[in-house]
Amino acid sequence: MIDKSHRSKALLVAGCFFMEMLDGTIVTTAAPQMARSLHVSSAAIGLIITSFLLTFAALIPLSGWLTRRWGTRPVFLAAIAVFTLASLGCALSTTLPVLVAMRVVQGFGGAMMVPVGRLIVLAGAEKSDLMRLMAYVVWPGLMAPVVAPLAGGLITTYASWPWMFGINIPLGVVAFAVAWRVVEATPTERPPRLDRLGVVLTCAGLGGLTYAGHLFSEQNISWAAAITTALVSLALLTAAVRHLLRAEAPLVNLRVLRIPTLRASVSGGSLFWIVVGAGPFLMPLLFQNVFGWSSVKSGAVVLFIFVGNIGIKPATTPLLNRFGFRPVLIAATLAMAAAMATAGLLTAATPIILTCAVVLISGIARSVAMTAFSTVSFSDVAPEQMPDANSIAATAFQMSAGLAIAVSTIALRAGGPLGHLLPGTPDARTAYTVAFLILTLFSLCVTGTALRMHPDAGARVRRIRTAAPAAPANEAS
Structure with a gap:
């Protein structure tokens, strides 16, 4: 049987995963209303989605080094706080540049929140309990893309677009309080110096590939820009893989x-x-x-x-x-x-x-x-x-x-x-x-x-x- 502490941690991370995945997809429904409110074109609203996904994908590899350096508990608590405060900033934004900047900060918090949370769930768990624990963690993330269009439609119909970000604030406060109570401090270690070249190559490659995906999904696609971005990103990721396999202390050990x-x-x-x-x-x-x-x-x-x-x-x-x-x-x-x-x-x-x-x-x-x-x-x-x-x-x-x-x-x-x-x-x-x-x-x-x-x-x-x-x-x- 899974002990109560591990179940509580798994459910906590599941809630964070749902909040994060919902936030990455719910904006699509409100694009027309947001464009009118911010006095920009509907196409420009794509930056709000892309900036979040780009930052999120690019910074995930840093989570392993940060947890080794500072420990899982402080990094996880900081990630929830950053994500929640950035959600408040998104809800209060009145211009597109400010909103995009807040989404970047939100993506940074999200990049640490779920990966580190999952590491907390995995740490100390018996192998025989792993299956049930991961079942708790996974299904909310699968549910979010299905619920997001309906939730976004209801919010934009009966309220206004800032509430899409505003709903994260009470959820984030609750998650922080629960995490403060159930997540224990873990011993820290002195990891090797941060692999800066690995960070640059990996983050630039992942971010570029995410941006290429955005370019390919645009209605009026610029094939030259999309293909060039994709090829450059793949070249950076290839260089990153070669570096990570050769480095003495890589950002992520691909072995x-x-x-x-x-x-x-x-x-x-x-x-x-x-x-x-x-x-x-x-x-x-x-x-x-x-x-x-x-x-x-x-x-x-x-x-x-x-x-x-x-x-x-x-x-x-x-x-x-x-x-x-x-x-x-x-x-x-x-x-x-x-x-x-x-x-x-x-x-x-x-x-x-x-x-x-x-x-x-x-x-x-x-x-x-x-x-x-x-x-x-x-x-x-x-x-x-x-x-x-x-x-x-x-x-x-x-x-x-x-x-x-x-x-x-x-x-x-x-x-x-x-x-x-x-x-x-x-x-x-x-x-x-x-x-x-x-x-x-x-x-x-x-x-x-x-x-x-x-x-x-x-x-x-x-x-x-x-x-x-x-x-x-x-x-x-």
Whole structure:
């Protein structure tokens, strides 16, 4: 059984994760209202989203070094305080430059808050408790992208856009108070000097790649700028990898990726995070732009993703304990592939119950797979390797979540020319069919990663019921 202290920490980090993920996606709904209020174009509002995601993704690798230097408790408390105060600054902003600056500060707090919080949950936890603890942490983050459009719509309809940031203030105060009470101080160490070259290369590469994703997702895309930014960012990340593998005291020790379960989780889980973020983005667009549904009807159907997430949660740990990580991941990723392929075939004439069933299955698959990936990633990681493994996993997953919208947008645009390769006459639905088929291929690639996992992967964190040993033959007689 998980002790009360670890459960409280897991729920605390889950709440922070939800608040952080919600804050990264809720702004989209309020873009028109914010543009009018700040006297700028709607396109400029994209900076509010990008500045947060860029800072967040770029600074996550620093979390491991900071916790070694200052300890998890002070860094976590400071991160919650910075995020909450920056949320207040966002709510009080009256000009775009001030709001973007506050979002950068908010991204800095977020980059430390959840990665360090997850490290607190992992520290001292028994391997056999890891699965249930990670289940607590993961599902609020999966829920936020589904709830964000509805929450943003309600806030902008019945209040005003500053309240999207204002709701973080009481949540942050409560989180700080709980963290002050349940998070214990840990011994600090004297880490090597900060790897400044590693910081520059890694942060610039991750930030640039996030910005490239923003450029690719713009309505009037500048292909030259987007492609150039992406190529430069990839070059910086390549240089960063070479440096981190050669440095005596790197910012992040990439050698931990030699652990097969961590490597499989980072590669497969990152690709799956793109599908997880792209599905809730494409489905409302399909329902409203092609089917002609109202935003309320569309939002209600998409909420079945949330129903699937919550409904399967009590069964996730028993499934993993009973069947193991490899079979469950194969089944979950295949189910997601089937759901994405079926979503591309939906029409306005499809019975609503069937549409809801497809959305529900996608919610179940995403919850099971991400809980499995998040748990198995740390199953074979030694305590001294945990800060590096946590930084790598957090960075990879956050980058994928941030790039999901860009991938969705590119897939939709590819649906125009590629749609002519499909049977029948192309129409408004064809682009979405192609986009969902691309997500299907992504899911199948993740299935391939799961198939390559060892059958006993994650055995250390499973609680396997074994039958009582039979009595020796001479005793049985």
